[in-house]
Amino acid sequence: MAKARLAYLLLLFTTHCLFSVLAVELSTDNASLSTNEFEIIELSCKIHSTTTPNPRVEWKKMTTVGTSHVYFDRKVVGDLKNRAILREPASLLILNVTRSDTAIYRCEVAAVNDQKMLAEIMIALVVRVKPEVPKCFVPKWVPSGKPTELSCFEDEGFPDSQYQWFKNKEEIPVDPNTNLNFFNSSYTLDTQKGTLEFTTVRKEDAGEYFCQAKNIAGQAECLPQKMQVYGLDLFWILQGMLLAVTVLLCTTVVLCWVYKKCQKQTRNRDPANEVELVHLRRVDEVDEVDEADFGHKMSFVV
Numbered sequence: 001m002a003k004a005r006l007a008y009l010l011l012l013f014t015t016h017c018l019f020s021v022l023a024v025e026l027s028t029d030n031a032s033l034s035t036n037e038f039e040i041i042e043l044s045c046k047i048h049s050t051t052t053p054n055p056r057v058e059w060k061k062m063t064t065v066g067t068s069h070v071y072f073d074r075k076v077v078g079d080l081k082n083r084a085i086l087r088e089p090a091s092l093l094i095l096n097v098t099r100s101d102t103a104i105y106r107c108e109v110a111a112v113n114d115q116k117m118l119a120e121i122m123i124a125l126v127v128r129v130k131p132e133v134p135k136c137f138v139p140k141w142v143p144s145g146k147p148t149e150l151s152c153f154e155d156e157g158f159p160d161s162q163y164q165w166f167k168n169k170e171e172i173p174v175d176p177n178t179n180l181n182f183f184n185s186s187y188t189l190d191t192q193k194g195t196l197e198f199t200t201v202r203k204e205d206a207g208e209y210f211c212q213a214k215n216i217a218g219q220a221e222c223l224p225q226k227m228q229v230y231g232l233d234l235f236w237i238l239q240g241m242l243l244a245v246t247v248l249l250c251t252t253v254v255l256c257w258v259y260k261k262c263q264k265q266t267r268n269r270d271p272a273n274e275v276e277l278v279h280l281r282r283v284d285e286v287d288e289v290d291e292a293d294f295g296h297k298m299s300f301v302v
Contacts, residue, residue, distance in 0.1 A: 023119075036127070040093070045090040051111070052114055053113075056109070106123075128217035130215070130217040136225065148197075168208055194211060196211075
């Protein structure tokens with residue numbers, strides 16, 4: 001009985017070892033990777049068992065557009081050509097990742113001498129991109145007591161940027177009640193959209209503002225811009241002055257246009273044509289006199 005059990009266990013062990021040897025097996029250190037743009041990243045693909053010497057290795061890149069080869073016929077091809085190398089036996093090292101490298105990569109190993117001849121693993125790669133300098137809008141002057149909005153936006157960063165506003169180099173809190181310098185301010189700060197909206201502007205809100213766009217890859221900020229706050233009386237005075245200047249400018253333009261048109265007509269007038277017109281008028285007058293005299297003479301003869 002004991003001998004039979006020992007023989008059974010030996011058979012199971014032999015079968016297991018034989019199956020393991022005859023099957024190509026792969027593994028990876030990390031099936032989900034993320035890195036910043038322009039850095040180095042390794043997509044590990046490890047061969048654990050195979051009886052095939054120099055098995056065929058292929059890497060493929062899968063995106064929403066389709067599937068393409070990355071490593072084929074023992075060389076790097078496609079988008080990663082000159083930017084990646086194969087680390088024996090099957091890992092792929094990308095030397096300079098770009099945002100276009102974000103994709104799912106598939107490592108395929110074919111071992112013709114194994115009972116299980118093909119094995120594959122998937123690795124997801126996400127390339128993070130630092131934000132570019134955001135486009136910021138800060139009104140140069142606003143009337144006191146009126147609403148106004150400051151905006152900030154950039155669309156290069158990945159993942160999407162979070163936005164933060166600063167006044168006179170001090171970070172503006174999302175809740176104004178948490179900072180004595182902004183305690184009486186009435187604003188709403190949207191860190192997702194990048195807007196700083198004042199419900200009622202105060203004179204104390206005047207200052208230099210700039211916005212910072214930030215994600216896990218880095219940050220960027222626009223140059224400070226000054227916002228001035230005026231009282232309503234001065235606001236309407238400035239509005240009236242602006243209107244008066246606009247009317248004066250329009251009037252000047254119209255007068256210049258009329259003057260230039262008259263000058264052009266004067267220059268286009270030909271003196272020879274004027275003389276000819278005077279001569280024709282005199283001839284017509286003489287003809288009228290002759291016809292009248294002729295009629296008078298005829299009536300006398302009769």
